[in-house]
Amino acid sequence: MGLYYEVHGSGRPVVLIHSGAMDSRDWNFITPKLAKIFKVIIYDVRGAGRSPVPEAPIDHVGDLRQLLAELNIDEAVLIGHSLGGQIAVDFSLTYPSIVSKLVLIAPGLSGYQFSPEYAELEKQAAKALPDVNKMIDLTLSEPSWSISPGEAYDLLREMMRHNIQKTFEWKTYETVSLPPALGRLDEIQAEALLLIGENESxxxxxxxxxxxxxxxxxxxxxPGANHIITLTHPDDICEHILHDLSLHKQEGQ
Known part of the structure; x- marks a missing residue:
């Protein structure tokens, strides 16, 4: 498999799945807090961060299943941001017995058709190729991605720069075809918590x-958060996750 991953802390397994255009550093401000209580697994999805580039159609669900098997994890809480939320949901529909809880942070949804306005933003960013910095500037000019200068802003730009440049090396951009989650959400058995910023798209x-x-x-x-919520509001996210997982544990006892 060869995906890059890290394990922090001990206890109940919690897997963090990052957003698109980012990598496992998406969780830099969150991992240390959760690792005080849980066994936290962070990883770079195929084609991102320090994981290998795709050489065959990308299978995010299959990759996650292999990662959990490699770590001998039979059940876990899945926490996903944006694309990571979409992966977590697709995984939950494919392997329901493995997922004890879902935490979805501004999640995507397989099968959803984005609006023409969203498609236009992606089109404008693509036109800037191969000027990566211009692509990033265009993306961060969108209100739901715009954040103030500082540590989080610098980290976001670095992740985007690294991962956009990495896509130039990909051997394929195809993904493995799975039944879309749209239209099947009522089949999800796990309890779910969805966190979303008030300034989202x-x-x-x-x-x-x-x-x-x-x-x-x-x-x-x-309040006050947009799509970059994991970097700008980590304390709020951790507070809700810890409270929700604590309640979930009590109810399961």
């Missing part, structure tokens, strides 16, 4: 509404 709010189809889900809006 319209598309992500529409996706959040669709996630209400999960039978056991709680949705929380984080």
């Amino acid at each position: 319209k598309d992500l709010f529409r996706i959040a509404e669709l996630y209400n189809q999960i039978p056991k889900i709680k949705v929380v809006r984080i």
Whole structure:
């Protein structure tokens, strides 16, 4: 498999799955807090960070299954941001017995058709190729991605620069075809917590509404946050995760 991963702390397994255009550093401000209580696994999805580039159609669900098998983990909490949330949901639908809890942070959703406005932003960014810095500037000019200069901003730019440049080395951009989660959300058995910033994009709010189809889900809006919530509001995220997992543990006893 060869994916890059790290294990921090001990206890109940919690797997953190990062956003697209980012890598496991998406969790830099969150991992240390959760690792005080849980066994936290962070990893770079195929094609990102320090993981290898795709040489065959990308299978995020299969990669995660292999990672958990390698670590001898039979059950885990999955926490995913954006693309990571989408992967967590697809995994939950494929391997429901392995997922004890879902935490979805501004998640994507397989099968969802993004608006023309969102598609136009992606089109403008693609036109800037191969000027990576211009692509990043265009993306960060969008309100749901815009954050103030500082440590989080510098980290975000570095992750985006590294991972956009890495896509130039990919052998394929295809993904393994799976039944889309859209239309199947009512099949999810695990309890779910969805966190979303109040300053998110319209598309992500529409996706959040669709996630209400999960039978056991709680949705929380984080004041002042946008799509970069993991870097700008880590304390809020950790507070909600720790509280929710504590309640979940008590109910399961």
